[in-house]
Amino acid sequence: MLNLTRIGVAGHIPAELGKLRRLRFLDLYGNGLSGTIPSTIENLTRLEFLRLRDNTLSGQIPPRLLQSMRNLQSFSLEWNELSGNIPLYLFNNTPCLEYINLENNSLSAQYPQSIYNMSRLQIIALDSNNLTGPIPNNNRSFSLPMLQSIRLSGNKFVGRIPSGLASCQQLQIIYLSNNFFVDVVPTWLAQFQQLTYLSLAANSLHGSVPAVLSNLTRLNILALALNNLTGEIQEELGLMQELSYLHLGQNLLTGPIPPSLGNLSKLSHLVLSDNSLSGSVPAVFGSIQNLNCIDLEYNNLSGNLNFLSSLSNSMRLQRLHLHYNSFTGRIPNTVGNLSAELLEFSLSYNKLTGGLPSSLSNLSSLESLYLANNQLIGEIPESITRVQNLVSLDVSNNGMSGTIPAQIGMLSNLQRLYIHGNRFHGCIPDSIGNLTMLEHVWLSENQFNSTVPTSLFHLDKIIFLDLSINSFSGPLPSDVGGLKQVDTIDLSFNFLLGSIPKSFGKLSMLTNLNLSHNSFEDCIPVSFKVLSSLELLDLSSNNLSGTIPMFLANLTFLKTLNLSFNNLQGKVPEGGVFSNISLNSLIGNIGLCGTPHLGLSACVEKPHSNTTHFLRFLLPSVTIALVSTVIFIYQTIRKKLKNKGEVEDSGIDPSNVMYLGHLSYHDLILATSNFSDDNLLGTGSFGKVYKGQLSTGFTVAVKVLDMQQEQAIRSFDAECSILRMARHRNLIKILNVCSNVEFRALVLQYMPSGSLEMLLHSESIEHLGFLKRLDIMLDVSMAMEYLHHERHEVVLHCDLKPSNVLFDDDMTAHVADFGIAKMLLGDDNFMITTSMLGTLGYMAPEYGSYGKASRKSDVFSYGIMLLEVFSGKRPTDPMFVADLSIRQWVRQAFPIQLASVLDDRLLQDVSSSASNLNDFLTATFELGLICSSDSPDQRMSMRDVTVALKKIKKHYTESIISATTTSATM
Numbered sequence: 001m002l003n004l005t006r007i008g009v010a011g012h013i014p015a016e017l018g019k020l021r022r023l024r025f026l027d028l029y030g031n032g033l034s035g036t037i038p039s040t041i042e043n044l045t046r047l048e049f050l051r052l053r054d055n056t057l058s059g060q061i062p063p064r065l066l067q068s069m070r071n072l073q074s075f076s077l078e079w080n081e082l083s084g085n086i087p088l089y090l091f092n093n094t095p096c097l098e099y100i101n102l103e104n105n106s107l108s109a110q111y112p113q114s115i116y117n118m119s120r121l122q123i124i125a126l127d128s129n130n131l132t133g134p135i136p137n138n139n140r141s142f143s144l145p146m147l148q149s150i151r152l153s154g155n156k157f158v159g160r161i162p163s164g165l166a167s168c169q170q171l172q173i174i175y176l177s178n179n180f181f182v183d184v185v186p187t188w189l190a191q192f193q194q195l196t197y198l199s200l201a202a203n204s205l206h207g208s209v210p211a212v213l214s215n216l217t218r219l220n221i222l223a224l225a226l227n228n229l230t231g232e233i234q235e236e237l238g239l240m241q242e243l244s245y246l247h248l249g250q251n252l253l254t255g256p257i258p259p260s261l262g263n264l265s266k267l268s269h270l271v272l273s274d275n276s277l278s279g280s281v282p283a284v285f286g287s288i289q290n291l292n293c294i295d296l297e298y299n300n301l302s303g304n305l306n307f308l309s310s311l312s313n314s315m316r317l318q319r320l321h322l323h324y325n326s327f328t329g330r331i332p333n334t335v336g337n338l339s340a341e342l343l344e345f346s347l348s349y350n351k352l353t354g355g356l357p358s359s360l361s362n363l364s365s366l367e368s369l370y371l372a373n374n375q376l377i378g379e380i381p382e383s384i385t386r387v388q389n390l391v392s393l394d395v396s397n398n399g400m401s402g403t404i405p406a407q408i409g410m411l412s413n414l415q416r417l418y419i420h421g422n423r424f425h426g427c428i429p430d431s432i433g434n435l436t437m438l439e440h441v442w443l444s445e446n447q448f449n450s451t452v453p454t455s456l457f458h459l460d461k462i463i464f465l466d467l468s469i470n471s472f473s474g475p476l477p478s479d480v481g482g483l484k485q486v487d488t489i490d491l492s493f494n495f496l497l498g499s500i501p502k503s504f505g506k507l508s509m510l511t512n513l514n515l516s517h518n519s520f521e522d523c524i525p526v527s528f529k530v531l532s533s534l535e536l537l538d539l540s541s542n543n544l545s546g547t548i549p550m551f552l553a554n555l556t557f558l559k560t561l562n563l564s565f566n567n568l569q570g571k572v573p574e575g576g577v578f579s580n581i582s583l584n585s586l587i588g589n590i591g592l593c594g595t596p597h598l599g600l601s602a603c604v605e606k607p608h609s610n611t612t613h614f615l616r617f618l619l620p621s622v623t624i625a626l627v628s629t630v631i632f633i634y635q636t637i638r639k640k641l642k643n644k645g646e647v648e649d650s651g652i653d654p655s656n657v658m659y660l661g662h663l664s665y666h667d668l669i670l671a672t673s674n675f676s677d678d679n680l681l682g683t684g685s686f687g688k689v690y691k692g693q694l695s696t697g698f699t700v701a702v703k704v705l706d707m708q709q710e711q712a713i714r715s716f717d718a719e720c721s722i723l724r725m726a727r728h729r730n731l732i733k734i735l736n737v738c739s740n741v742e743f744r745a746l747v748l749q750y751m752p753s754g755s756l757e758m759l760l761h762s763e764s765i766e767h768l769g770f771l772k773r774l775d776i777m778l779d780v781s782m783a784m785e786y787l788h789h790e791r792h793e794v795v796l797h798c799d800l801k802p803s804n805v806l807f808d809d810d811m812t813a814h815v816a817d818f819g820i821a822k823m824l825l826g827d828d829n830f831m832i833t834t835s836m837l838g839t840l841g842y843m844a845p846e847y848g849s850y851g852k853a854s855r856k857s858d859v860f861s862y863g864i865m866l867l868e869v870f871s872g873k874r875p876t877d878p879m880f881v882a883d884l885s886i887r888q889w890v891r892q893a894f895p896i897q898l899a900s901v902l903d904d905r906l907l908q909d910v911s912s913s914a915s916n917l918n919d920f921l922t923a924t925f926e927l928g929l930i931c932s933s934d935s936p937d938q939r940m941s942m943r944d945v946t947v948a949l950k951k952i953k954k955h956y957t958e959s960i961i962s963a964t965t966t967s968a969t970m
Helices: 015-019 039-043 113-117 163-167 187-191 211-215 235-239 259-263 306-313 333-337 358-362 382-386 430-434 454-458 502-506 526-530 550-554 609-642 654-659 665-671 712-725 756-761 770-789 845-850 855-871 886-893 904-912 917-931 942-969
Strands: 025-027 049-051 056-059 074-076 081-085 099-101 106-108 123-125 132-134 149-151 156-159 173-175 197-199 221-223 245-247 269-271 276-279 293-295 300-303 319-321 326-330 344-346 351-353 368-370 392-394 416-418 423-426 440-442 464-466 473-475 488-490 495-499 512-514 519-522 536-538 543-547 560-562 567-571 591-593 680-683 687-693 699-705 734-739 744-749 794-796 805-807 813-815 822-824 830-832 852-854
Touching: 015 039, 163 187, 187 211, 211 235, 235 259, 306 333, 333 358, 358 382, 430 454, 502 526, 526 550, 665 687, 665 699, 665 734, 756 805, 756 855, 770 794, 770 813, 770 855, 770 917, 770 942, 794 855, 845 852, 845 855, 852 855, 855 886, 855 917, 855 942, 886 917, 917 942
Parallel strands: 025 049, 049 074, 056 081, 074 099, 081 106, 099 123, 123 149, 132 156, 149 173, 173 197, 197 221, 221 245, 245 269, 269 293, 276 300, 293 319, 300 326, 319 344, 326 351, 344 368, 368 392, 392 416, 416 440, 440 464, 464 488, 473 495, 488 512, 495 519, 512 536, 519 543, 536 560, 543 567, 567 591
Antiparallel strands: 680 687, 687 699, 699 744, 734 744, 794 822, 805 813, 830 852
């Protein structure tokens, strides 16, 4: 026998192998081979073992590959890049075949019928391909008496689960998840006495979980998640003594958790999340010593947490997820008896009261502690600082008070500190400077009343710093330049004074800077001119003086600038951000001139002597009156902010509504004229959106959830969870919420300039030129880049389309509607979901087919939208029928005939704009084609998309300037 195991041939499979006719064993596993499988392998008629797995082989499987291999026992091509159909007669002449593995390729067509009549076949593995169609559903189609394992997950099979499998009595593994089977959970599964692994997750199964599954006494893994299963969890499941993994999450199960599950003594993972389970948690799991994960999040569970004490015997418990339920009462002190191996403990979004037990410090391995959005009170116990593996601490939006523990610097691994929305006071301890891993610091909406410590500005890994809405006082440290990676700094609504430190100029990655509503004085620092990444700068409501620096007009990405209510004077610069600035951003500076369209007087260099004489007497009086008015308004806002009251309209940004007190149902009734149809802005998947005017005069959008829809509450929670954490100039802002048992509404930023859908497809709308369309898509890409790459919890929008891109007064684009958005946690790159509520035409293939949501699925939607913006055609246009999609239409025209797919309204730009606009159109359409590739691996990241668009815009702008200059000199 000639043995060629791991012969180490690189490159292609040599065709000469076909000459080794006596070869019986060929193993080229993991040799880095590429290219196609040579047809000469068909000549190896004595081959018994053929393994080509873990390479990058491409092309199709040769159609006659196995016809002459009558002795073949094992056939393995998994983890390659093979495509095309599985040859129809591939297995007809291989009576000895025992093992087939073609998983993780891109093979298509229907399930190969020839596999059904192979008497020696023991293992079939065809998962993670593109196989389609139904599988024959009767016993006569199957003659597989030796079959032990069938793995068909991650395909596109439809119809019912094949009942012919019932004849395969030797089955040990059934893995059919991530398909489109529509069926109940078959009761004939209970016949398989040898079965150890059963996964039917992520299909469209309905009905209940049958009690007869308890007959599977050897079953180790039962995965029925991501279906539409209803009814209660049967008590009989507690008889499955060998079960180690039970996953029933993301179904529609109701009723209590049966105490019989406590009999599953070998259970390591119990996942019942995302159902509608109710009642209390039975104190029965403590006897299960191997428990590693308990996930009960997103249910309607209630009662107290006394059951936690029963888990003290589960010494291997690492993950305990109980958030988004209705647990009440205190966190018991016995929580400290939980496993010393516990890594994640989440109780956020419940109704817990009382303080934090000091025994939490016993959880020495804990990395994530989430207690947000409860009714907790008291201090953060000093003992928490002994949990030195802690990475995330979130006690936000409670009623906690006291000071930050002085020894917080002992938490040397801490990356995320979220304590906003409480009543903490005192100072930030200097020891915070020891937290060298810190990335996100969110301390807003508390009562801190000290200076800001210098040590905080030496933490060079901080990305997000929010100290807003406190009572910090005194000057900032002169050197804030240690925050080398910071993206967002918000110090607004404090009592900070002195000059703005020049060292802000060292923060080269700074995107958002908000220093508003303080008492900063002197000039705007010249050092700001090097903040080339700055997109938002808010210096409003301070005591700044001098002129507005001309360099602000040169900050390319600066889109939002607010300098209102200061003592600035002189000429308002032109160009850049000042091209679209509104009076609200400059009001309250009595010495400004220029920009007559904003109502400012023209600048006069040398006034006449009588005018000077007149101003000498008039200006002091006017100045005193205006300053007194501003101070009065400012102090009124301060006072009402502290009292959580309402703020009267004083010219401040309406986004500050989020700093006000609770809006009642009655407030929204008045604002929307009892939700009158006259105020209706639109109807969405989960409710309606109304225009409303609050008693303060602010105009807002009120999104009212349809509580009759089951998904509406989850939509509300998803949008609240994401928008409260996300702060970016191109994301819609959530300003307030109104929530009770029968009514839920979001108060959002009002977008008066409509949607991108309206701008593109309404004849009455003003023409959008190439540059404006480019700007819009750049705005969208920067919002998505922020959600995908600049937050710990990656946010997937899942429904990116033109109707979800809205415009404010300044025509800045804002991405909206996060009702079906998803979050990726930790190192997850994707998630599987059955709640696929995206929009036809914009959904990525892998999302629309089997619910695989990832950053790349959002990129696909973005790519389709990019093609729509520049072609003027919706992906659902009637012209796109059969196999013709908008992407294929553009691809056929690319790059020579792009004029044929270009929006007719852009054709005037081709002749009147830059002479080489076609080059920029080519680059833009190419970007859309790449982003909308069928394969996720071929799509760009949103970070790279933003870079590419910025380059296109930069070169296009330079081309326009060059063309204008040339024309002027002729």
